[in-house]
Amino acid sequence: MFPSPASRTALSGGGVPSTGATSSxxxxxxxxxxxxxxxxxxxxxxxxxxxxxxxxNELAQKNSPGSQFYVSVDRSGGGI
Structure with missing residues (x-):
């Protein structure tokens, strides 16, 4: 019946109506x-x-057999 707003815009611009392939x-x-x-x-x-x-890695070190010497990074002083 009536043209859609998109086709009306395309026709009023003097061009060929778009197929709408780019909108999908x-x-x-x-x-x-x-x-x-x-x-x-x-x-x-x-x-x-x-x-x-x-x-x-942190959990593996904490649960290792030598874990009595384990100190987390948060409590170790942060490095050198």
Whole structure:
């Protein structure tokens, strides 16, 4: 019946009406945003992996057979 606002805009611009193929793929419309999001997710996953690894190593040292000499990093004085 009546043209949609998108097709009315395309026709009033003097161009060929758009098919709407780009509206179904938001990743292609904003590639920088997609790359930034993936990079941020990678940084978060790396942070979580390192945190878990440090925690597992701390627990392994604490529960080892020679644990009577174990001092956590928080109570050791912080290094040299």
């Amino acid at each position: 793929s938001p990743g292609l419309r904003h590639p920088r945003l997609a790359i930034f999001t993936l990079a941020l997710a990678g940084v978060g996953a790396t942070f979580k992996y390192v945190s878990t690894t440090i925690r597992n």
